[in-house]
Amino acid sequence: MKRTITVTINGETRSDEIEARLLLIHYLREVVGLTGAHIGCETSLCGACTVELDGKAVKSCTMFAVQANGRSLTTIEGLAKNGELHPVQEAFWNEHGLQCGFCTPGMIMASKQLLERNPNPSEGEIRHGIEGNLCRCTGYQHIVNAVRTAAERMK
Amino acid sequence: MATTAAPPATGKLVGKRLRRKEDPRLITGTATYVDDIKLPGMHHACIVRSPYAAARIKSIDAKAALETPGVVAVYTGADTKEVGPVPCGASLPGLRVPHHYILATDRVYFVGHPVAVVVAGDKYVARDAADSIEVDYDVLPAAADPEKALTPGAPAVHPEWPDNTAFTYHQEGGDIAQAFAEADVIVKQRITSQRLIPTPMETRGVVADWKPGDKALTLYSSTQIPHLLRSLVAGMLGLAENKTRVVTPEVGGGFGCKLNVYAEEALMSFVSMKLGKPVKWIESRRENYVATIHGRGHVDYLEIAAKKDGTILGLKLKLIQDLGAYHQLLTPVIPTLSVLMMPGLYRFRNVTADIVGVFTNCVPTDAYRGAGRPEATHAIERMVDMLAAELKLDPADIRLKNFIQPEEFPFATATGLTYDSGQYDLPLRKALEIGGYAALRAEQQTARVAGKLMGIGIATYGEICAFGPSPATPAGGWESATVKVDPDGKVTVLTGSCHHGQGEETTFAQIAADELGIGLDDVVVFRGDTAIVQYGIGTFGSRGTAVGGPALYYALQNLKKKLKRYGESALGSDDVRYEAGQCICNKTGKTASLAQLAGASYRALKLPPDEEPGMQTTFFWEPPNFTFPFGAHLVVTEIDRDTGRIEIKRYVAVDDCGKIINPLIVDGQVHGGVAQGLGQALYEQVVYDDNGQLLSGELTDYAIPKATMMPWVESHHTETPSPVNPLGVKGVGEAGTIGCSPAVVNSVVDALSSLGVRHLDMPLTPEKIWNVIQQGARA
C-alpha cells in the first residue's frame, strides 16, 4: 500500500507517494535523485548513508522514508551554500580527508554533527565522534586533521 | 600538521603538498558511482546464491518468481552455459583450471555461488521474487580448510581432482643445501597469513546497457581495469571489442578486489542483451563478503639458516595457498609473488620455495592490497626476528648487518629479480632515531621490572611495484597516456591507469603542468572509459604513478617536441625553446603561447614540415624493470595483562617510495595502507566453519578498523630515486600494508618474549594474547 509523505529536504519541501517499506536512503537516492549519501552495508555499521534528520545525524539506511514524513532533512548536497563550501567540506579538501570518496558524504555529515555538539574536540573525541563511519582508504588520520582544522575555522 | 592550500599559479608543482583536484565533486555528493547511474528503461537484477559450500543442484523452481508482477525474466545456469567462462589470466605449468560458469550449473562450490538471476523493473520486486525461487540441493561434504583439504580422504572440491591440488610450483636460487650445511643455526616456524576480506566501502556494481540497434554493449562497472575487462567480457560474450565499451565511473575503493573479471559483469551483459534493456546489479555487503574475492590465505612453513654472527645464509619455504573454489583472474599467481619477494632486503642468495595451491569450498582468493608481498614480508620479518632472538642479537642490528648495500645495486636476487636502487639502512636508521630506539629499549627494561608488557617491533620491507614489465604480467605491463591540447591551450590527459582514490587526477596534473609550464587548473586528467581513452592496463600493484606516470612523461616530451616544431614555424626560427607555457625564440625573445601554438595546429595554416595538424600525442610506455620501494616501520606496544588488549603507543613509518610527487597524497596512502596492515595484524579474520559457512559474513562480525582503533601514524620518508623511470618514482600504494603487520606482530611478540613467546599468528586478538599470558603465567 502506498502513502504520501511530505518532507523538507535541504530547504525544499516535496511530497511523494511511496511504499511503507521504502528505506529513507532509497527514497533520497532513487525518488528524490540525491545520490550523495551512499549505501555501504545493510547492518547500520558503515555510516556512508548518514544524513541529518531534524538536525541530528542518522543512518538513512536504518529508517523508513515514512518515518521522515513531516520532518526536515539535510544531505551532503545541502551543505554548500551559494557556492561556498561548508567549513567541514573545505577542511576535508584541504587536509586530504578522503581518497575514494565513497564514505566521505556520510563522514562529513557525522563530522558536522560532532562539531556542532563539541566545537573543540580532542583527537580522542574526534575518533569517537566518527566511529559510526567506516573509511577503508585513509586510515582516518587526515580525517582527524580535517575535523581539527574545521573546528578552528568554525570558531 | 601541515595545512594545504590552493596551488601556486606557476612554479614547480611536483613535490608540493597540494590538495586534490578530484575532491570538489566528492565532498559535495555530486560524483557518480555505479549505483548513481540511472538509464531510461533500466531494470534491476537480484542474484540467488547458494547457502551451501558444496551441493548438487537437484532442481530450480522459478515459477512463483516468474509469476510475480513486474518480473521480466529469471535465468539459471542452463541459460548461461554458453557464456564465459569466468577467465583465469594466470598460467602456471600443470595448472588445473575448473570451468567457471557464470551461473552454477549442476553443482555449487562455495557459499555465495550464483545460482540464478531475477530481473524486474523495480529492485524491491526483484528482491521479493528472488526469495520465492526454490532451489533443491543435495548437500555434500565440504573442504573449507586448505591443510585439511590436502589430507587423504578429504572431500574433493572438484570431483575430477580428488587431491584438491590445483598446482604445485617450485623455485630455487643459489645453493640451499650448502647454505643449510654451513649454518650455525636454523630457525623453523609455521606462519599463517589469514584470509582477509578487502572490503572497499563501495561494493561491486554493474550496469549493462545493450543497444540492440547498434548491437553494441556499454558496461558500467566499478573496476580497476576497464580495458582488460572490455577485452575479457567481450570474449566471454562473443562480442567485438569495438562494440563493447566499458565505462568506469567513480570507484569507491578497490584494494585489488576490483582487479578482476567477475561472473556478474558478464551475467548482466547477457541479461541486457537478452532483454534489450539496461540492467543494474549492485552487490550487497553480504554478497560482497561471500562472492567477491578474499585475500591472503597462506600457511607458510619456513626455515632460515644463519651464521652465529647473524649473517643470513638461506631461506626455505613451503607455502600452502588457499585458492578457494575457482581461479579468478590472478588467483594462482598471487603466491608466486610471495616467492619472488622471499629474500626481502637481505643479501643472502640461497632460497628454495614450494607452493601447493589448494582448492577449498570457499570464495576464491586473489589480489588484495599487496597481493603476495605482505604475506612474504610478514613471514621473512618474523623469521628474522626469531633468528635475532635465537642469537640474542638486536633486531635492528641483524637487519643492518644483512642489508644489501647501496653500491650493490642493481642487485640480482636469488629469485631472479633485479632490485633497482636502495639505501636500505636509511629508513631504518631514521625510524630508530625518530622513535628514540635506545631510550625505548631502556624504558622497556624499566617497564619489565615493573611487570609491564611493553614491546618494540621493527619491520623493514622491500616491495615489488610498478607491475610491470610485460613479460612478467599476463596481460601486458606497460601503460599509456595521451596528452591533448585544445585550441584554447587547455590540456587534457587521458591515462590508461584507472585510479580509484589514489589521487592521480592531481599527481598526473602536477606532472603535466610542470612539464608544460602551465597551472594545475589548466589540466584535466581523464580515465576509465574505453571509448575515450586509448587502451590501458589499469591501476593495481602500485603501478599507477610508477608506470602510468612515466607514460605520461614521455607523451609530454613528444608533445613538447611537437610544440617546438610549431614554435619554430610560428616564430620563423629554428632556435626555439619551449618553456613556461610558451615557445621562445632564443635569438629574438619573441614568444608564442601554448594557446597560440595549439590554435595554429588546428587551423593548420602554417604546418611545420612533415607535421600533422592537431596537438595531441600518445605514448605507450613499457617499463624496463619493476621498481622496489622499501622502508622501515617501528611500533611500540603495551599489553594489558588482565585482558590481553594491545595498545599501540607509537607508530613510526619511514617509507622510501622514490621521488614524491605529492607528499600529502603519499602520506594518505601510507596511513591507509597501515590501517589495512593493522586490520590484519589485530582485527580482521575470515572465519569459515568446517562446512564452509562464512561466519564472519558481515561488518558486524568482520572488524575493519574504525577511527577509534587506529593509532597516530608518524609518517616520514626518505627519497631514493628509481633509475627505472624518468620520474624516479617507485610507488606507494601497498607500502603501509606491507610494513605494518610484521612490525606490529614483532612488537607484540617482543612484549611477550619474557613469557617465552617466540611467535604468534594473526590476528592478535585480546583473547589470543590473554590465553598466551595465562599459559606463560602457569609455566
Place this chain on the structure above:
Amino acid sequence: MKIAGTQTLPLSRECAYRAMQNPDVLVQCMPGCESLEATGAQEYAMKMKMALAAISGQFQGKVKIADAAPPERFKLIVEGTGKIGFMKGEGALELTEAGEASTQVTYEGDVQVGGTIAAVGQRLIDTTAKMMIRKFFDKLVEVTAGMR
C-alpha cells in the same frame, strides 16, 4: 557449534525415554514446531516456525531418531531449511536413573547453522541454541507432568 549439557526430568527412565520418542510430545516441546508427520520408522517431516523477538522464519525439515537403545540412549537428528537459513542439529542423548521417578538426561551434539542467520547472527547463535534446548526441556517437564 558444540552443545552439551544435562537436564533432570521428574520421570522414571522408561517414562522419560518413551516421552522423548513420542512425536506428540516432541511437537509440543520443540520450540516453534508446528507439525511432525511420520515419513518412516522414527522419521518425521517437520514444519517449524521460529519466532524469537522480531526474528521469525518458517522452516521445513525432518526429525529423525537413530541408534535407539531404550531406555538408555538415542540420537536425535533435526534438520530444517528456510528462507533465513538452515540448521542441522545432531545430538546423542543418554538417560540415567537419578533416583525414583527422576532421570538425568545428558546430551552432547553438534549444531550447524547456515545462510543469513549464520552470517549475521554470530552473536546470538550460541545463546539462542542454548535457549532452545532450555525451552525444549522446560516444556518436556511441563508436558510430561501428567505422565508420571
Place this chain on the structure above:
Amino acid sequence: MIPHSFDYAAATSFADALEQVAAGAKPLSGGMSLIPMMKLRLAAPERVVDLGRIQGLNYIHQDQAGIHVGALATHFEVETSALLRAGCPLLSETAGWIGDVQIRNRGTIGGSVAHADPSADYPAALVALDARIVVASKRGGERTVGANDFFVDALTTAAEPDELVKEIIVPVETMGTSYQKLLQPASGFAIVGVAARIGQDGHGRLGVTGLGARPILITDATDLAALNTTEANSDIHAASAYRREMAKVYARRAIAAARARA
C-alpha cells in the same frame, strides 16, 4: 537490504499504540535493532506500528519515586540529560557506550530494553540500579516489573506480546557508579559490560551484560564467585572462558571506578 512488505501505521498516542500492538502490530521505536533485521529479512512483521510520533514519551523527570525516563527517550537524550547526569549518572554513562552517534540519535531506551539483546548495554545498568520497568497494555493497563525480573532470556522479556514498555524508573543515586565495557570491535556490542554501584565501604551491586543470555545481577560486589559458574556465551569473538574472566576483570575495574566516585 530490502525488507518484506508490511502495513504501516503511525501511532497517534500511546493508547493508540497499545491498541495496535494488541491487534498484532510490531512496535517500531528507534528501529536500530528491528530495521537491520527487516533488511536482512530475518524479521518480517506483517504490520508495524511506528511509535516515533507519540508526543511527550521521551520525558526525563524526577519525583519521589525516582527519575522517570520515557520509553522514547533516545540514547543521546539519556546520555546528555542534565537530570540523569546528576541524579543517575550510571544510566547516562551506559547510554554513551551504545553503538555510535547516529545510533544514539535514533535508538530509544524503551526499544532497547524491550529488545533485550543479550549483549546490549542498558540491561547491565538497569539490573544494577534495580530499576523498575513500567509496561502497559490495552488489556491490563500498567504494571511495574523489576529489571531483574524483566529480562527473562535472550531477546525475551517479561512483557507480554501486547505490552509496551512505557517508562523506566531509576533511583536517584547515592552511590558511586561506573560502566565498563569490553567491545566486540566489529559490531561495538559488549563482549562483556559491567555496571557497578558501589559505596565508600566497597559494598554494592553489579549488573553484567554479554556473559549470559540475560543480564546477571550480583548483589554483593565483594563476591564475584557467581561469575565462575554462570553459563557463559561463546561465539567467534570470545569463548566462554575468556568472557567469564573478562567479566571478572571488568567487574573489578567497574568497582574500582565506581568506588572512586562514591
